[in-house]
Amino acid sequence: MNYAGRRVLVTGGxxxxxxxxxxxxxxxxxEVTVIxxxxxxxxxxxxxxxxxxxxxxxINDDIGALFAHRQAIEGTAAVFNMAGEIxxxxxxxxxxRDLELxxxxxxxxxxxxxxxxxxxxxxxxxxxxVYGVPQYLPINESHPIxxxxxxxxxKHAAAxxxxxxxxxxxxxxxxxxxxxxxxxxxxxNIPEQGVLGHFFRRALLGEDIEVFGDGKQLRDPVYVxxxxxxxxxxxxxxxxxxxxxxxxxxxxLSLAEMAGVLAGEGGCRIRYRPFPDGHKSIxxxxxxxxxxFIREILGWEPKIAFADGARLTLAFFRENRDHYLP
Amino acid sequence: MNYAGRRVLVTGGxxxxxxxxxxxxxxxxxEVTVIxxxxxxxxxxxxxxxxxxxxxxxINDDIGALFAHRQAIEGTAAVFNMAGEIxxxxxxxxxxRDLELxxxxxxxxxxxxxxxxxxxxxxxxxxxxVYGVPQYLPINESHPIxxxxxxxxxKHAAAxxxxxxxxxxxxxxxxxxxxxxxxxxxxxNIPEQGVLGHFFRRALLGEDIEVFGDGKQLRDPVYVxxxxxxxxxxxxxxxxxxxxxxxxxxxxLSLAEMAGVLAGEGGCRIRYRPFPDGHKSIxxxxxxxxxxFIREILGWEPKIAFADGARLTLAFFRENRDHYLP
Numbered sequence: 001m002n003y004a005g006r007r008v009l010v011t012g013g014x015x016x017x018x019x020x021x022x023x024x025x026x027x028x029x030x031e032v033t034v035i036x037x038x039x040x041x042x043x044x045x046x047x048x049x050x051x052x053x054x055x056x057x058x059i060n061d062d063i064g065a066l067f068a069h070r071q072a073i074e075g076t077a078a079v080f081n082m083a084g085e086i087x088x089x090x091x092x093x094x095x096x097r098d099l100e101l102x103x104x105x106x107x108x109x110x111x112x113x114x115x116x117x118x119x120x121x122x123x124x125x126x127x128x129x130v131y132g133v134p135q136y137l138p139i140n141e142s143h144p145i146x147x148x149x150x151x152x153x154x155k156h157a158a159a160x161x162x163x164x165x166x167x168x169x170x171x172x173x174x175x176x177x178x179x180x181x182x183x184x185x186x187x188x189n190i191p192e193q194g195v196l197g198h199f200f201r202r203a204l205l206g207e208d209i210e211v212f213g214d215g216k217q218l219r220d221p222v223y224v225x226x227x228x229x230x231x232x233x234x235x236x237x238x239x240x241x242x243x244x245x246x247x248x249x250x251x252x253l254s255l256a257e258m259a260g261v262l263a264g265e266g267g268c269r270i271r272y273r274p275f276p277d278g279h280k281s282i283x284x285x286x287x288x289x290x291x292x293f294i295r296e297i298l299g300w301e302p303k304i305a306f307a308d309g310a311r312l313t314l315a316f317f318r319e320n321r322d323h324y325l326p
Numbered sequence: 327m328n329y330a331g332r333r334v335l336v337t338g339g340x341x342x343x344x345x346x347x348x349x350x351x352x353x354x355x356x357e358v359t360v361i362x363x364x365x366x367x368x369x370x371x372x373x374x375x376x377x378x379x380x381x382x383x384x385i386n387d388d389i390g391a392l393f394a395h396r397q398a399i400e401g402t403a404a405v406f407n408m409a410g411e412i413x414x415x416x417x418x419x420x421x422x423r424d425l426e427l428x429x430x431x432x433x434x435x436x437x438x439x440x441x442x443x444x445x446x447x448x449x450x451x452x453x454x455x456v457y458g459v460p461q462y463l464p465i466n467e468s469h470p471i472x473x474x475x476x477x478x479x480x481k482h483a484a485a486x487x488x489x490x491x492x493x494x495x496x497x498x499x500x501x502x503x504x505x506x507x508x509x510x511x512x513x514x515n516i517p518e519q520g521v522l523g524h525f526f527r528r529a530l531l532g533e534d535i536e537v538f539g540d541g542k543q544l545r546d547p548v549y550v551x552x553x554x555x556x557x558x559x560x561x562x563x564x565x566x567x568x569x570x571x572x573x574x575x576x577x578x579l580s581l582a583e584m585a586g587v588l589a590g591e592g593g594c595r596i597r598y599r600p601f602p603d604g605h606k607s608i609x610x611x612x613x614x615x616x617x618x619f620i621r622e623i624l625g626w627e628p629k630i631a632f633a634d635g636a637r638l639t640l641a642f643f644r645e646n647r648d649h650y651l652p
Contacts, residue, residue, distance in 0.1 A: 099433055103483070107425055145471065148493065153486040157429070160479040167474065168607060281494060 002236065004029030007076045011035050011063045011109070012044075012083030013056075016186045017125065017178075019048035020224045021080055021231055026055040028232075033072055035059040035083070039101060042085050043187035047323035064108030066116065076117050078235040081109075081124040081162075084155065087192040088129060088282045091151035102154035110161050114170040122162060122173040123234045126244070128287060130156045130177065137218075138252075138290040141177070141244045149282040163243050174234045175244045179289050183224030183309060184316035188324050196221060199259055200310075203266030204317050204325060212275045215256030218286035220249035223309035226302040233298040240297060248289020250302040261310050328562065330355030333402045337361050337389045337435070338370070338409030339382070342512045343451065343504075345374035346550045347406055347557055352381040354558075359398055361409070363388040365427060368411050369513035373649035390434030392442065402443050404561040407435075407450040407488075410481065413518040414455060414608050417477035428480035436487050440496040448488060448499040449560045452570070454613060456482045456503065463544075464578075464616040467503070467570045475608040489569050500560045501570045505615050509550030509635060510642035514650050522547060525585055526636075529592030530643050530651060538601045541582030544612035546575035549635035552628040559624040566623060574615020576628040587636050 008025050012018040013034030025032045034056055038044040049056055059069050063083045066073060084102050085091070091098035113120060131139055132146035147153050162173035180196055187193050188201040195212075202209045230247045234240070259270045275283065294300045304312075317324055334351050338344040339360025351358045360382055364370040375382055385395050389409045392399060410428045411417070417424035439446060457465055458472035473479050488499035506522055513519050514527040521538075528535045556573045560566070585596045601609065620626045630638075643650055 095433055095437060096430075099430060103429070104422075104425060107421055111421060147486065148490065150487075150490065153483055153490065156486075157479055157483045160473065160482075161476075164474065164476065164479065 003232070005031065006078065007031045007033070008235070009033050009035065009073060009076045009079045011079070011081045014038060014044035014046060014048055014058070015082060016043050017181060017224060017227055018080070018082035019185050020183065021082065021228050022049060022056055023052050024228050024232065026052050033057045033059065035061060035063055035066070035069070037062040039085065041087070041090065041190060041192065042101070043190060043193060045185070045187070045323070047320070048185045062105055064105035066109050066112035070116050073116050076120060078121040079113065079123070080231055080235060081122055084125070085151070086127065087190070088149045088151045089278060090192045091149050091154070092278060092282060095150040098150050098154050102151065103157045106158035107161055110165055110171065114165055118170060120171055121235055121238060122171050123231050124159060124162045124173055124175045126159045126175045126177045127152065127155050128177055128179045128289070130159070133284050134287055137286060138248070138288040139246065140290040141242065141246055141293055148284065166243065172238055173243070174240050176230060176234060176247045177244060178222070178227065179248045179287060180219045180221040181224055181227055182221050183313050186224070186313070188317070195255060196258070199262045200313060200317065201325065202268060203262035203314060204321070206266055206268050208269050208271040209259045209263055211255055211259050211270055211272050212279060215259065215272060216254050217283070218252045218254055218288055219258070220252045220288045221258065221306055222247060222249040222302055223304035223312070226304055230294065230298065230300045233300055237298070242293060242297065245294040245297065246289045246291055247294060248291050248302070250305055252288040253306055258306060261307050265310060265314055329558070331357065332404065333357045333359070334561070335359050335361065335399060335402045335405045337405070337407045340364060340370035340372060340374055340384070341408060342369050343507060343550055343553055344406070344408035345511050346509065347408065347554050348375060348382055349378050350554050350558065352378050359383045359385065361385040361387060361389055361392070361395070365411065367413070367416065367516060367518065368427070369516060369519060371511070371513070371649065373646070374511045388431055390431035392435050392438035396442050399442050402446055404447045405439065405449070406557055406561060407448055410451070411477070412453065413516070414475045414477045415604060416518045417475050417480070418604060418608060421476040424476050424480050428477065429483045432484035433487055436491055436497065440491055444496060446497055447561055447564060448497050449557050450485060450488045450499055450501045452485045452501045452503045453478065453481050454503055454505045454615070456485070459610050460613055463612060464574070464614040465572065466616040467568065467572055467619055474610065492569065498564055499569070500566050502556060502560060502573045503570060504548070504553065505574045505613060506545045506547040507550055507553055508547050509639050512550070512639070514643070521581060522584070525588045526639060526643065527651065529588035529594060529640060530647070532592055532594050534595050534597045535585045535589055537581055537585050537596055537598050538605060541585065541598060542580050543609070544578045544580055544614055545584070546578045546614045547584065547632055548573060548575040548628055549630035552630055556620065556624070556626045559626050563624070568619060568623065571620040571623065572615045572617055573620060574617050574628070576631055578614040579632055584632060587633050591636060591640055
C-alpha cells in the first residue's frame with residue numbers, strides 16, 4: 001500500500017474504527033485530516049487520537065458542513081467515510097436523530113465532496129444490519145436487503161448515495177459492510193453500541209457479564225486491525241468491481257462463548273437474563289459472514305482470532321483506563 | 327367496498343392522484359380529511375378539490391406536523407399516503423429538498439401516526455423508480471431494488487419505514503408501486519413531473535409534442551380511476567400478505583405511440599429531439615409491469631385503455647382549462 005505523502009480524509013475519525021484507521025494512515029506517512037463533530041453517544045473520544053495529534057489535523061464539525069472546509073479538503077486522494085451513529089437501539093428510540101446523523105449529513109457531505117474532490121476514492125463503512133434477519137448463513141453480498149431497524153434503513157440510504165454518485169462518475173466509492181467489531185479505542189461507556197462494548201467493560205471492571213437470552217446467537221467479531229487493513233486495501237484501489245464487500249471475522253462464536261473468553265480474562269462471572277424491552281425486536285438471531293468476495297478482490301482475510309484480539313484489547317484498556325472508564 | 331361513514335385521511339390530497347382519491351372517497355360517503363402543504367412544484371392545486379370542499383376537510387400543513395392536528399386525525403380508519411415529490415429530475419437537481427419531502431417528512435408523519443392511530447391501515451404510494459433499470463420485463467415485486475436517482479432512494483427509505491412499523495404491529499401498511507399515471511387533475515404545468523404531463527399539455531394547446539430519443543421506450547400508463555380503485559381496495563383490507571404490490575397499466579405502449587394518440591386527438595405534430603442534459607442518466611429504458619400479485623390479492627385489474635383514458639383526460643381539461651393552463 002502506498003499512502004505516504006497522500007492527503008486522506010477520515011470522517012468520524014475520533015471514533016473507534018476511525019481513530020484506529022487515522023493512526024495507521026499517519027504511521028504510513030499519509031497527510032491525515034479528520035472531520036468529526038463529537039455527537040454525544042456516537043463514540044467520539046479525543047483521547048483516541050491524542051498521542052498522534054501532531055501528525056493529524058482535526059476539524060471539529062459536522063461532515064454535512066464540508067463546504068466550509070473546502071481548502072482543507074482539496075487534493076484529497078482517498079476518503080474513509082466512517083462517521084455515523086451505529087446504535088440500533090438508539091435509532092428505534094429516536095429515529096429522526098438517526099436519520100439526521102446517518103442520512104441527511106451523509107447526503108450533504110457527498111454533495112460537497114463531489115464538487116470539492118470530483119472522482120475521489122471513497123470507502124464507506126456500512127453495516128451487516130442492512131441484511132436484517134439472515135435468510136441463510138454465511139451471508140454473502142447478494143443476500144436481500146431487509147433492515148429491521150431505522151439504523152439499517154438510514155445506513156442503506158447513505159450507501160445508495162455512494163452507489164448512485166459512483167454510477168454517475170462523480171465519486172469512486174466502495175462500501176464495506178461491517179459486522180461486530182472490537183479492539184483498542186472502542187467505546188466502553190455506550191451500552192447502546194452493542195454487546196461487545198458491554199462485555200469488555202465488565203471484564204475490565206471484574207463485574208458480572210450479562211448475556212441476553214440463552215447467548216447461543218452466533219457472531220463473527222472482527223478485530224479492529226483487521227478492519228483497518230480492509231479499508232486501507234480498498235482505499236488504495238480504483239474502480240473496483242462490485243460496490244459492496246462484506247468484512248466479517250475469522251470465526252463464528254456464540255455470544256456465550258465470547259462472554260466466556262472475557263470472563264476468563266477478567267476473572268468474572270456470566271449472568272444470563274431475558275432480553276430487555278426493545279432489544280428483542282431488533283435482534284437478528286445468528287449471523288456469520290461470507291468473506292469470499294473481498295478475499296477475491298482485495299486479498300483481504302481476517303487474521304486475529306477472538307481470544308487473541310480480546311487479550312490485546314484488554315491490555316490496551318488496562319494501560320489507558322482513565323480515558324475510557326472514568 | 328365500505329367507506330361510508332368512515333374517517334379517512336389522504337396525504338397530498340390536493341395533488342393529482344390524491345385529489346381523485348379524496349373525491350371518490352367523499353362520493354362513497356367517507357368522512358375525508360386531506361393534509362397537504364402545497365409545496366411548490368409538487369402538483370398541489372386547490373381547484374382539484376374545489377367542487378367538493380363542502381365534503382372534505384383540508385389541513386394546510388406539512389404531513390410531518392401531524393401531531394399539531396391530533397384531534398382532526400384521531401379515529402381515522404384508513405390513511406392514503408400520497409404526499410411526496412415525484413420528480414426524478416428535481417431530485418437530481420436538489421437532492422436535499424427531495425430527502426426532506428420524501429423521507430424526513432414521511433418519518434415524522436409515521437412516528438406521529440403510530441401514536442395517534444395505533445394499528446391504522448395505511449396505503450402508501452410508492453413508485454416503479456425503486457426498481458431502477460429493469461433486469462427483466464414485465465417487472466414483478468421480487469425484482470431487485472436499485473434506484474438510479476435520489477427520488478427512488480428516498481421513496482424507498484419511506485417505504486421501508488412503512489414495512490418496519492408494520493412488522494412491529496404499530497401500523498398496518500401496504501405499499502403500492504405506481505408506474506406512469508395520467509388522468510383528470512394531473513399537473514400540466516410541471517415539466518419535471520414526467521413525460522405524460524408534457525404530452526397532454528401540448529395536445530391541449532395544439533403544439534408540437536416533443537419526444538426525447540427515438541421514443542421506442544415502453545411504458546404502461548395507468549388511468550387515474552384505475553389507480554384509485556387499487557387504493558380503495560387496498561385500504562379496505564387488513565394485514566395483507568406481501569407488503570409491496572405493483573400497480574401497472576393494461577397495455578405497454580411506446581412513448582412514440584402515446585404521443586401519436588395525443589397528436590391525433592390534439593391535431594398536432596410530434597417532434598423528436600435528443601435527451602437534454604440530466605435526463606439520459608435517469609432514464610430507465612423500457613418498463614412494463616407484472617400485475618399478477620395485486621390481481622391475486624385484491625382482484626384488481628386496470629380497465630381503461632390508453633386511447634380511452636386519453637380522451638377522458640382531454641375532455642376534463644378542455645372543460646377546466648383555466649385552472650390548469652392559465
